[in-house]
Amino acid sequence: MDTLPKDVVLSVQDISISYLAHRGRTQAVNRVSFDLRKGETLALIGESGCGKSTLSLGIIRLLPKTGQIDQGKILYASRGGEVINLLDLNNRQLRDFRWAECAMVFQAALNSLNPVIRVRDMVYDTARAHGRTDREATRKRMLELFRRVRLDPDRVFNAYPHELSGGMRQRVLLAMGVLLDPQVVILDEPTTAVDILTQRTILEVLKELRESMGFSIVFISHDLSIAAEMADTVATMYAGEIVEIGPVNEVFYRARHAYTFGLLEAVPTLSSGAQDLISIPGSPPDLIEPPTGCKFHPRCPLATPRCAREVPPLVEEAPGHKVACFESAQVLAQSQRLAESQHSPAGL
Amino acid sequence: MEARPDIQVVDSQSAALWKTLRRALTGFTARTLLQGAITIWAVMTFTFILIRQMPSNPVQIEAERIVREEQLSYDEAYSRAAALFDFNPDQPIIEQYVEYLGRLVRLDLGQSITSAGTPVLDQILQYLPWTVFSVGLGLLISFTIGIFVGMAMAYWRGGILDNVVTAIASILFGIPNYIIALLIILILGVQLGLIDIANALGRVDPTLEPGFTPEYILSILQHALLPVFTYVAATVGGWILTMKSSTIATLGEEYVTAAHARGLSQWRVLTAYVGRNAMLPLVTRLAISIGFVVGGSVIIEDIYRYRGLGKFLVTAIVARDYTSMQGVFLVIAISVVFANILADVLYGALDPRVRVGGKER
C-alpha cells in the first residue's frame, strides 16, 4: 500500500510516457516527478511540444491510443484518506475518478464543447455519469456556478456552444470543471485563445473559485506572467523532463536552469524595451533521437563539453528548489542580475 | 411533478422537438417553395420540349409495329394507329404545351397515349409504390448498415474488421449496380444454383390474389429480395467508407476527449458525441438520395423484370408515350426538389449552427 504525506493530494512519481510514431518511439515525458499539495497551484511552463499536455492527459489516463505510460506511479489521495495508484484503476473506476476527483479544462474552448447539443445536456450527461440523477439539483448547482463565474446563468444553461463567445465558453468549461467539486483541476492553457480583458476576467474568476472551493490546480501555460500570478510552485519542462521546480519566487527571481532563464529573458516587461528581449535560439529537440547529455545543451549559451556527455541530475539546491543543470551557479548569478535590473516585479 | 416525473420529461421532450421543428421550418418561407416550384416548372418544360424532339412519335412507332406484324402497307397501318390513339402528332407543340399546362393545374396528368383511356396518374400510382418500396428499403438498409459498420471500423481502426470491411466496401463501391445484379443472377443463380431465379423475378407471384394475405405479402418480400439486395450491395460500400472517414475525423475532436475526461460512459460518448456529429454530413446525403429513389434504377428494374416506375419510364420512352414520360419526369422532379428541401430542414434540425435565427430567446 502506498502512502503519501498528509497534505499531498496528487503525487506523480517517475512517470514516463511515449508515443509510437512511424519513425519510432517518441519519449514525450521522461521520468517526471512532482507532488501537488491541497490547495496548491502548480504551474507547468515550457515551449509547445515539451510534454506539458501529454503529462496532463496522462494524469487523467486519456492518452491517445498510440501513447502509453511506460513506468512510474500516479498516486492520488481521496477525501477519505485512501491512497490509490491511478495506473491500477480499471475503466469503470477511471470513469468515476475523472471529473469527480480530477477535472480538466482543455485548451480550445470551442472545440471541447459538443456543437450539436446544449450546454445543459452536457451538464446533465456529466452529472448522470457520476450517479447524480437529480436533474433539478444539478441544474441549481450549475446555475449557481455560472453566476459565480459571472455568466448569465439561464441563458448560458440553455444555449448551444456556438451561441457563446470565446470567453464565455472558457468560463462555462471552468464552471463545469468544478461542478462535481473535484480536488484537482487541470487547466491546459486556459487563456491562450482569448483577448487580454477576457483573460483577466477568467483569472479573477479562477482565483475566486479556488479561494472558496479549495481545490488544487495544475496550471499548464507558456505564458510566464500568468504563471507568476497564479502559481505557488513553478515547474519548467523541457523535452519531456522537469528541469527545474520550486516556489514561484525562487524560480522566477533566482532561476538556476539556463532554459528557465532563457524563458524569463524572452518575457517583455514594462521597464524593458523590446530591444532587450532575447529569444532562445533553435527549436525544441527531436524526441525520437534526443541529444545526449543535457537535452538543452545544443541551444544553451553556457553549455560545456560535460553537458553534452552527462545527464545532469535533478538536485535540491535551495529549500524546495530543485534543478537539473551543471552550470546552475552561473545561471543564478545572471538571473539575480536580471531581477535587479527590473524595478517592477509586477511586470513579470 | 413528484408523482409522475416521467410524463413531465416526455412532455418537455416532445415540446422541445416541436420547437426545434418549428424553428427549422420558419426558414422555409414562401421563397423556398417558390424556388422549388420554378425548378419543377423548368424541368417540366425542358422535358416537354425534349421528348417531343425525339425522332418518330407514338403513332409512327405503333404503325411500324403493325407493318411488321400484319404486313399492311405503311399508310394503312398509320391511319389505323392514328385511330387507336387520342393523339394528334400534327398539332403544334405550343398548343400541346398550353393544353398540358391547363390540365396540370387541375392535377390532371392526362391520358396515357399508348394505352388509351388510362390516366397517367393512375399508372404512376400503380408503379410508384413498388419502386419506392424496393429502392427505399434498400437505401434504408444500406444507410443503417453503413452508419453502424462505418462507426465500428473507425473505432477499431487498423483491426481485422476494419481491413476486411474496407476491402469489401471498396470492391462493392467500385462495381456498378447492374453489374452486381448480373453477377448475382449468373453466379448465385445459374452457376451455383442457390437462388431460384425464375421465381424470384417480377414483383410478385402473378397467380396470387392481391390482398393483405400472408402469402401475398411473403411473395412481395421474396420478389423484392434480389433488387433490394442489389441496391444495398451497390450503395453500402459508399456509406461505410464515408461514415468511417467522418467518424475518424470526429474521434479526433477535442470535445470527444473532453467528454471522456468528464467520465461519461463509452456508450454515451459514442452516441451523443461521436455518432451524432459524424452522421451530420451523411444525413444530408441520405435526404438527397431519397429524391432519386423515385427515379429508381431503370436498369435494375429491367434486369429483374421488376415493374416499377423506372421500367415504366423505359417502356414509355420506347413507345414514345409522351404523356406518360412527361408524368414520370414531373414526379421525379417534384421528389428531388422536396428531398432537397428535406435535406435542409433535417440539417437545420440536427445542427444548431446552421439554424436560421437559431438564437434561443
Place this chain on the structure above:
Amino acid sequence: MDLQSVASPTGFVIGALCGLVPLIIGIRRRTFGPGLLGFLACLFSGFACNVLGGLPMIVLAVAVVISYTYTDRDDPFLSRATIEEVDFEETFGAMITRRLATLGRSIRVGLRALVRNKAGFLGFLGLAFFFMLTIFGPMVIPYDGEPHYYDRRQEGAITLFQGPSAEFPLGLDWQGRDILSHIVHGGRALIVTAVEAGVLTSVIAVILGAIAALVGGLPDRLMNAVANFILTIPQFPLLVVLAGLISFKDRFFLALLLAVLDWPTLMRAVRAQVLSLRERDYVEAAYALDLGLPHIVLREVLPQMISYIVISTIFSIRGAMYAIVGLVFLGMVPFTEPDWGVMIFMGRSQGALFSASAASMLLSPVLAVALFQLSLVLFTRSLEEVFNPRLRAGL
C-alpha cells in the same frame, strides 16, 4: 482524336528511336540504370501509341534521368557559392535542364507514392492490365467477327454457345465467335469514350467554375442556375431520352453529352475553391499585376486543386462508363461491335443469362467492366497519396 491507335511494328521502331535519347543522356551522365529504364519506357510507350506515346515519354524519361545527377548550383540552399559568384542570368539550356530535373524529381516522388498504397497500386496494376490488353492484345489475338454457323457447331447442340475450352479459353458466343477476341477488341471504344467524357467533364467544369468565380455577377448566377437545374434531373433517365434524340454513331458526341450532364458537381467545387483562393494574397498579387484570367486559373488556381480535379476526373470516367454500358444494355444506342456493352446486351437477349454453358458470354464482359471500374476506384487511393504531400510524408 487519334487515341484509337493499336500497337504496331512501326510503333516499335519509333519507340526504339525515342528511347535512344534518354539512353544516350543516361550514358553521358553515367546513370546507366535510369538511362536503360528510360529507353525501355520509350520503347514501350512508342510501341503502344506511336509518336503520341513516344515523344512525350522522351521528355519524361529524360527528366527522370537528369534528376538523378542534377544539382542546382544556384540553389541558395544547396550551393556553396557565395552570393557574388552566383550568375542570376540563366541560359535557356540551363533553365530547361533545371525545369526537367524538377519534373523528374517529382515524377520519382510520385511513383514512389504510387507504389506505397497497396490498394492503389493494385488499381494501377489493374488499369495497366486493361491498357495492355486493349493495346497489345489485338496484335496477338485477331478479331473474330464473322458468325460461324456451321464450322463450330457441336454435335447435338441447340445453340452455338460453348463453354471455355483449350482452343477458345473463354468459350464461344451466340454466333459461335471467340469471346476472348471480343473481350480483347471490345474494350477500346468503351474506354476511350469514357476517358474522353471524363476529361471533357473536367475541362468544362474547371473553365465554367473559374469563370463563375472570377467574373461573378450575371454569368455566375446563370451558371449556378444551370448547374442546379441539371442536378435536379436524374441523369440516367434523361440520358435515355437524349439517347433517342441524338444519333450516337460517333461516340465522341456521346462523350460530349455525358460531359454536359456531369459537370455541375466539379464546377461548384472549383468555383468554391477559386472564391476562397481569391482571398489569398498571391492571387490578389496576380490580379494586381494584371496577369489576366487564364494566367490566374492555370498558374495559381489549378495547381492548388489538381488532386481534387484528377480524382474527380477518374470518377467521371467511371460514371461515363456506367452510363454508356447502361445505355447499350437497355438497347438505347446504336451498336458497334466489338464492344463489352453490346456483348452484355446480346448475351442477355440471346438467353445467356439463364444457361450455364452460355454464361461465359455474359460473365466475361461483366467481369471486365467490373474489374476496370474497380481498378479506377482503387487507383484514386494512390493518386491521393501522389498529390497529397501530407499523406506522402506518411503522417
